[in-house]
Amino acid sequence: MSLDTVLRRIDAEMPAATERLLELLRIPSISTDPAYKKDCDAAADWLVADLASIGVKAEKRATPGHPMVVGHVEGDGPHVLFYGHYDVQPVDPLDLWHSDPFAPALEDTPAGKVIRGRGASDDKGQLMTFVEACRAWQAEHGRLPCKITFFFEGEEESGSPSLVPFMEENADELRSDVALICDTGLFQSKTPAIITQLRGLLGEELTIKAADKDLHSGMFGGVAMNPIRVLTKIIAGLHDANGRVTLPGFYDGVADLPEEVAQQWQGLAFDHKAFLGDVGLSEPAGEIGRTPLEMIWSQPTCEVNGIWGGYTGEGFKTVLPAEASAKISFRLVSDQDPHKIREAFRAYVSAQLPADCTVEFKGHGASRASTMSTDHAAFEQARQALSDEWPEAAAFAGCGGSIPIAGHFKRILDTDAMLIGFARDDDQIHSPNEKYDLESFHKGIRSWARILDAMTRS
Amino acid sequence: MSLDTVLRRIDAEMPAATERLLELLRIPSISTDPAYKKDCDAAADWLVADLASIGVKAEKRATPGHPMVVGHVEGDGPHVLFYGHYDVQPVDPLDLWHSDPFAPALEDTPAGKVIRGRGASDDKGQLMTFVEACRAWQAEHGRLPCKITFFFEGEEESGSPSLVPFMEENADELRSDVALICDTGLFQSKTPAIITQLRGLLGEELTIKAADKDLHSGMFGGVAMNPIRVLTKIIAGLHDANGRVTLPGFYDGVADLPEEVAQQWQGLAFDHKAFLGDVGLSEPAGEIGRTPLEMIWSQPTCEVNGIWGGYTGEGFKTVLPAEASAKISFRLVSDQDPHKIREAFRAYVSAQLPADCTVEFKGHGASRASTMSTDHAAFEQARQALSDEWPEAAAFAGCGGSIPIAGHFKRILDTDAMLIGFARDDDQIHSPNEKYDLESFHKGIRSWARILDAMTRS
Numbered sequence: 001m002s003l004d005t006v007l008r009r010i011d012a013e014m015p016a017a018t019e020r021l022l023e024l025l026r027i028p029s030i031s032t033d034p035a036y037k038k039d040c041d042a043a044a045d046w047l048v049a050d051l052a053s054i055g056v057k058a059e060k061r062a063t064p065g066h067p068m069v070v071g072h073v074e075g076d077g078p079h080v081l082f083y084g085h086y087d088v089q090p091v092d093p094l095d096l097w098h099s100d101p102f103a104p105a106l107e108d109t110p111a112g113k114v115i116r117g118r119g120a121s122d123d124k125g126q127l128m129t130f131v132e133a134c135r136a137w138q139a140e141h142g143r144l145p146c147k148i149t150f151f152f153e154g155e156e157e158s159g160s161p162s163l164v165p166f167m168e169e170n171a172d173e174l175r176s177d178v179a180l181i182c183d184t185g186l187f188q189s190k191t192p193a194i195i196t197q198l199r200g201l202l203g204e205e206l207t208i209k210a211a212d213k214d215l216h217s218g219m220f221g222g223v224a225m226n227p228i229r230v231l232t233k234i235i236a237g238l239h240d241a242n243g244r245v246t247l248p249g250f251y252d253g254v255a256d257l258p259e260e261v262a263q264q265w266q267g268l269a270f271d272h273k274a275f276l277g278d279v280g281l282s283e284p285a286g287e288i289g290r291t292p293l294e295m296i297w298s299q300p301t302c303e304v305n306g307i308w309g310g311y312t313g314e315g316f317k318t319v320l321p322a323e324a325s326a327k328i329s330f331r332l333v334s335d336q337d338p339h340k341i342r343e344a345f346r347a348y349v350s351a352q353l354p355a356d357c358t359v360e361f362k363g364h365g366a367s368r369a370s371t372m373s374t375d376h377a378a379f380e381q382a383r384q385a386l387s388d389e390w391p392e393a394a395a396f397a398g399c400g401g402s403i404p405i406a407g408h409f410k411r412i413l414d415t416d417a418m419l420i421g422f423a424r425d426d427d428q429i430h431s432p433n434e435k436y437d438l439e440s441f442h443k444g445i446r447s448w449a450r451i452l453d454a455m456t457r458s
Numbered sequence: 459m460s461l462d463t464v465l466r467r468i469d470a471e472m473p474a475a476t477e478r479l480l481e482l483l484r485i486p487s488i489s490t491d492p493a494y495k496k497d498c499d500a501a502a503d504w505l506v507a508d509l510a511s512i513g514v515k516a517e518k519r520a521t522p523g524h525p526m527v528v529g530h531v532e533g534d535g536p537h538v539l540f541y542g543h544y545d546v547q548p549v550d551p552l553d554l555w556h557s558d559p560f561a562p563a564l565e566d567t568p569a570g571k572v573i574r575g576r577g578a579s580d581d582k583g584q585l586m587t588f589v590e591a592c593r594a595w596q597a598e599h600g601r602l603p604c605k606i607t608f609f610f611e612g613e614e615e616s617g618s619p620s621l622v623p624f625m626e627e628n629a630d631e632l633r634s635d636v637a638l639i640c641d642t643g644l645f646q647s648k649t650p651a652i653i654t655q656l657r658g659l660l661g662e663e664l665t666i667k668a669a670d671k672d673l674h675s676g677m678f679g680g681v682a683m684n685p686i687r688v689l690t691k692i693i694a695g696l697h698d699a700n701g702r703v704t705l706p707g708f709y710d711g712v713a714d715l716p717e718e719v720a721q722q723w724q725g726l727a728f729d730h731k732a733f734l735g736d737v738g739l740s741e742p743a744g745e746i747g748r749t750p751l752e753m754i755w756s757q758p759t760c761e762v763n764g765i766w767g768g769y770t771g772e773g774f775k776t777v778l779p780a781e782a783s784a785k786i787s788f789r790l791v792s793d794q795d796p797h798k799i800r801e802a803f804r805a806y807v808s809a810q811l812p813a814d815c816t817v818e819f820k821g822h823g824a825s826r827a828s829t830m831s832t833d834h835a836a837f838e839q840a841r842q843a844l845s846d847e848w849p850e851a852a853a854f855a856g857c858g859g860s861i862p863i864a865g866h867f868k869r870i871l872d873t874d875a876m877l878i879g880f881a882r883d884d885d886q887i888h889s890p891n892e893k894y895d896l897e898s899f900h901k902g903i904r905s906w907a908r909i910l911d912a913m914t915r916s
Contacts, residue, residue: 199676203774212738216888218657218859221761221789222753224734225743228762228784229697236694239687276682280670283813285683295680303679304686305777310764311785315617316661316822318787319763326686327769329776331679355741364774401676 002141003453009136010445017132017445018106018115018438020050024086024124025104025117031066031087032158040066040154043086047152050131054138056150061170063162066154070173077146077456078378081176081415083405084127084183085156088119089430096432106438113438122429125436126182126421127152129444136449145456149176156183159365163405167412178378178416179409180451184399185423186440187268188275192386192447193397194379195419196372197261197297200332201402202341203364206349207325208234210357214310215320225356227324228309234352235326238302243287245302245330247344253335257298264396265293278425297398301331327364331400338366370407376416378455385450386420389443422447460599461911467594468903475590475903476564476573476896478508482544482582483562483575489524489545490616498524498612501544505610508589512596514608519628521620524612528631535604535914536836539634539873541863542585542641543614546577547888554890564896571896580887583894584640584879585610587902594907603914607634614641617823621863625870636836636874637867638909642857643881644898645726646733650844650905651855652837653877654830655719655755658790659860660799661822664807665783666692668815672768673778683814685782686767692810693784696760701745703760703788705802711793715756722854723751736883755856759789785822789858796824828865834874836913843908844878847901880905 010017029043030036044060044067051058051071058071066087091101099105104117115125134144151174155162167174187193208227215224240246257265272292276282286295309324311317330341342363349359374380374396386394399419406417422444428434468475487501488494502518502525509516509529516529524545549559557563562575573583592602609632613620625632645651666685673682698704715723730750734740744753767782769775786803790796800821807817832838832854844852857877864875880902886892 201676201776203776205774210739215737216859217759217761217763217787218659218789218857219754220737221787221858222744222757222759223730223742223750224737224739225741226761228765229693232690232693232762232765235687235690272681279673279678279682281668281682281814283683284681285812285814286680292681296677299680301675301680303675303684303776303778304690304768305675305775305779306768306770307686307690307782308766308770310762312764312766312783316663316785316787317763318659318661318761320761321764324765325770327774329675329679329774331676354743356739356743399676400679401674 003450005140006136006449006453007446009140010132010449013132013136014442017128018441021115021125021128021441022104024128025115025119026102028102029087029119029154030090031155033090037066040087044069044152044154047086051150054131054135055144058150061166063166065162068154068162068166069150069152071150073144073148075144075147078177079147079149080455081149081151081174081179082130083151083153083179083181084130085123085153086127087154087157088124089122089157091118091432093432098433101434107435114435115438115441116433116435118434120434120436121423121427121440122434123156123183125441126423126444129422129441130180130182130448132445133448133452136445137452145452149174160404164408164412167408171413175413176415178376178418181403181405181417181419182421183403184419184421185425185427187395187397188271189424189426191268191392192390192394192420194382194386194394195399196374196396197398198370198403198406199300199400200336200338200367200369202330202332202338202366203327204329204342204345205325205327205362205364207323207360208353208357209323209360211320211322214322217318217320220320224320225354226320227357228321230352230354230357231307231309231324231326234349235304235328237352243285245300247341247348249344250300250341252340253337254300255334257294265297265398268293268395268397293398296400298333300333300336302328304328331402333369334371336369338368342366367402367404368407370410372406372418373416379418381454382418382420382451385454386447389447389450420447420451461908463598464594464907464911465904467598468590468907471590471594472900475586476899479573479583479586479899480562482586483573483577484560486560487545487577487612488548489613491548495524498545502527502610502612505544509608512589512593513602516608519624521624523620526612526620526624527608527610529608531602531606533602533605536635537605537607538910538913539607539609539632539637540588541609541611541637541639542588543581543611544585545612545615546582547580547615549576549890551890556891559892565893572893573896573899574891574893576892578892578894579881579885579898580892581614581641583899584881584902587880587899588638588640588906590903591906591910594903595910603910607632618862622866622870625866629871633871634873636834636876639861639863639875639877640879641861642877642879643883643885645853645855646729647882647884649726649850650848650852650878652840652844652852653857654832654854655856656828656861656864657755657758657858658794658796658825658827660788660790660796660824661785662787662800662803663783663785663820663822665781665818666811666815667781667818669778669780672780675776675778678778682778683812684778685815686779688810688812688815689765689767689782689784692807693762693786695810701743703758705799705806707802708758708799710798711795712758713792715752723755723856726751726853726855751856754858756791758791758794760786762786789860791827792829794827796826800824825860825862826865828868830864830874830876837876839912840876840878840909843912844905847905847908878905878909
């Protein structure tokens with residue numbers, strides 16, 4: 001049977017596939033730092049050449065930022081688009097790395113072999129799982145299994161400023177039957193998962209100002225309003241005693257979890273004690289009466305991501321600061337409208353200001369939650385294919401994070417997206433000593449071969 | 459009359475007195491930075507030599523930190539001790555200075571001539587007002603008016619770590635009938651004032667910790683406790699809706715303002731609109747029902763001087779931080795006990811901690827309020843002398859700040875202290891472009907001559 005020969009070839013080609021990934025990892029394609037602009041370009045060139053080597057007509061496509069790589073092969077059956085990103089996070093603090101982040105290597109660890117280096121997991125290693133599956137298929141069959149569009153971005157780690165305009169301008173070219181996105185992980189590091197819902201994200205920064213300069217707390221303390229006091233009162237009022245967010249209308253559009261999804265999640269037997277215990281916690285801290293998975297996947301949140309004001313150095317300075325600031329984010333679910341919530345937040349803050357205080361707001365993105373319809377046959381085919389590859393059956397899972405691209409495929413291209421990835425919780429993405437398990441890479445490649453087979457066999 | 463000749467000499471000697479002050483100001487005696495240790499030593503040497511030039515037997519006295527300067531002259535009448543400090547604040551941010559902070563100069567401004575440079579007002583200029591008064595007296599009369607002890611410190615701007623041990627070890631040598639401290643200002647920049655009450659100061663730093671590492675707010679938001687949320691709730695609970703501090707027992711020991719003092723303060727016709735207006739404020743923000751002067755001088759406060767946690771840089775990072783911190787200070791009045799309030803604060807915080815959160819405290823000083831008895835004849839004599847020199851009659855005033863040295867003189871030496879100074883609100887002490895009005899310097903010198911005359915004439 002054709003799948004078996006592809007899988008055997010994948011096994012046999014692992015050393016060469018790993019060597020190719022190491023080559024890509026050596027390119028320091030840090031998108032957020034202009035000093036690495038040439039390297040981002042080089043990573044795009046590398047991918048164009050690598051796609052050409054498996055018969056894909058690919059090219060670098062200019063944007064106002066780093067280039068996209070777009071490649072097409074024709075074929076029968078469904079038209080599949082595969083998305084990944086070739087840019088990586090900065091590497092600081094560099095002194096916490098045990099080896100050069102851009103001198104990647106295969107490393108033995110007590111938990112097995114890993115590929116160590118920046119981007120190994122996020123997202124070069126994941127991206128290459130799909131390319132290597134295609135390579136093996138091409139080698140065995142002299143063609144790819146179906147019509148495939150390859151779509152690689154170089155700005156994912158710096159906010160994807162060019163993505164939506166590019167998708168809108170090239171909608172006809174990019175529209176497909178289903179989009180595959182490889183930038184997520186295994187559920188609890190072991191269960192293969194297809195993410196079917198993602199939370200949205202609304203970011204707000206606010207600065208409360210009072211006096212027009214920093215004051216001495218001896219001279220003015222007691223008679224001049226302290227903006228830190230105003231800010232802390234505002235933040236403290238955002239949650240009630242049960243942990244619910246108090247903004248008027250905040251829960252408008254939050255749907256009850258469908259019984260079917262609730263049952264799927266219950267079947268996952270999420271070990272929240274281990275999940276929290278790994279980071280030194282013991283008690284779920286969310287809204288009273290919700291299960292931990294509900295709290296993370298299907299309930300909205302309000303979190304303060306940063307706060308600052310006054311003197312924060314060594315020792316003590318009796319300053320009464322002129323201003324105080326915070327960065328606050330909301331994770332959104334179902335049909336919550338980020339723009340309405342932004343308005344409600346700003347109105348709430350403004351109503352709390354005492355005399356002499358003003359506020360300045362800065363918005364940092366506003367994306368809705370995404371809920372994928374699993375009606376497309378590809379979802380069930382992929383779930384079966386993943387279950388065949390891994391020791392545990394694959395799950396339809398939620399994700400507490402926010403990956404706006406899934407929503408863009410739906411909104412701009414009317415294409416359903418399947419988020420499938422093989423990262424593990426300890427991959428240290430965005431942190432020093434990033435790694436990707438060789439098993440994630442190997443079984444990831446095999447998983448895509450099985451998924452492509454399942455989608456095109458029928 | 460002898461005072462007149464001294465005053466005339468002071469007027470005539472102003473150019474030379476100013477040149478001497480500029481010389482002292484050129485020595486960058488920043489006490490908090492070890493790089494300036496030699497300069498602190500040089501400033502002490504300069505003072506020893508200058509005192510010798512007016513017949514005072516002075517010497518540098520070693521401490522574990524920067525040296526004290528102690529000098530004595532014998533004489534009839536009361537034994538007076540004069541305290542000042544020769545160390546200065548750091549000068550950063552240096553780029554906000556319009557000239558080199560240690561290249562002081564006389565400068566014309568629309569409001570009159572000023573001496574510009576670090577330490578011009580705090581406290582080298584103020585310290586030299588007394589020394590120059592003594593110099594003129596010595597020149598006219600061949601002796602000083604009474605027995606005087608000069609006591610100069612070099613660590614006031616870095617917390618005075620050696621002061622109390624030195625005073626305790628040398629109590630017999632330093633004990634006097636009255637202590638004069640020149641480190642305060644004119645009331646509302648124009649009314650000469652003798653400070654008769656100072657607030658105490660209790661400093662507390664706290665860090666709330668939850669998870670043992672920073673978390674991703676997508677992965678953990680909603681299920682892991684956010685220490686910024688805990689900290690802001692704790693801080694928001696420290697004041698009630700009327701602006702009163704909520705800690706149990708906080709107001710124990712806070713005395714009603716004596717009718718006599720209340721009347722003195724009413725007589726000052728404090729222009730709180732101008733006081734607040736100068737810093738961009740319009741409304742007194744303290745406890746409802748108190749006058750602004752009461753809020754600053756006779757009511758205790760709780761202020762957050764600094765707060766920090768999570769991501770505070772440019773842009774946005776959806777981190778759920780492992781910890782959050784704040785620096786909080788309490789200004790204390792009357793008989794409030796800083797140690798009991800520290801205990802009450804720590805108990806309040808600890809009782810607010812949810813599951814999985816811990817707190818670490820760091821104490822930053824704990825000094826009681828000082829109320830000077832004005833029974834000593836010197837207080838009335840000094841008030842009359844100041845009223846003779848300045849256009850406005852002198853006042854017994856309060857001070858919202860905390861100058862622990864006044865309390866040390868009472869407690870360690872049983873000596874009443876008179877705080878008299880000539881700084882103005884716009885002197886920019888501790889800030890870039892510090893200055894001292896030439897008028898403050900000139901009338902300050904004349905004031906001390908009058909005060910010494912009044913204290914020794916009778």
